Amino acid sequence: MFKTLTLALAAAAILAPAAHAQDAPSQAGFGDLTLSFPALASKSGKVMIAVYDSAQGWSSGKPARVAQAAASDAEPAARIVALPPGTYAVRAFQDVDGDGKMGMNPFGMPVEPYGFSNDALPNMGPPSFDAATFTVKAGANTQVVHLH
Template sequence: MGGARYFNQDLSPYCKRLKATIALYDNFKPASKFHPNWGKEWVVGVLKECGSDDEAAEEVDQEVTEKVEGIILTVNVPNVTSDKGVLRFALYDKATFMKTPLDGQVAKIKDGAASIELNNVAPGEYAIICYHDGNNNDALDYDENGMPKEDWGMTNNPVLMGPPTFDIAKFTVENKSLDLTIKF
């Protein structure tokens, strides 16, 4: 912004990015208590250089936060092999992939299909894994050689020759809701 100001260029693209950054701070969840979670005050201070006073910056903060709170991910599985049991879904980011999910939901199966909605998803990169818990034991069952006995799938519907990875399943959430389909 300093260079743009020095050369009398328009600051609005920088200001727009700063406004969007505030929402990221509001929705950020540190991986542990030792991970940094500071910086919003600095962004609001720089935003004042865009001609915003404290009240205007708070309005922008509220507006962007409301926009993020409206982001919904709808996940559909259209090809479940039976209506027995439930489908279990887990939302991950790169740091939590295949560990503790950021959000988890259970869906009932009707006529071989199920769907869920994940609300208030912050912008970022995520992956979703789901499986058909046909016997309701709250676990994906495996046979003796380590292969899953129950159907499962993940975002982007990749064909795998080994365990899933975040990079294969990742998708990006921006400032609009998404509809995703996972096929078994």
């Protein structure tokens, strides 16, 4: 159910560097995506972020990009640069305990805050890619993701 989200984000976070606002500006014709995470219940740990560019990637847990945001920041956010214009969706969770994976209860339900772009709601698992999609255009783009 949420295992795909945990595995994809944990593996991707280990393999890829975090995206931060000081990253180099994007190339002409590409988009920069700033993801913000307001009103976190806890300021501990990191927000682990996976950005998907297709329904296939979404369902297989293979993100196009990954990033992290420090939950302790006044306004936790991550910036992903040089995305080709197109349709994307985001999965994120707050790794409160710092173990690199989403905490689950014995029934496989998340015990750490998580959320999706468009504030898409889960239904017996993550929402569909279509429910979470948004468009990235050339230039600056922003998305707000609320973690629950």
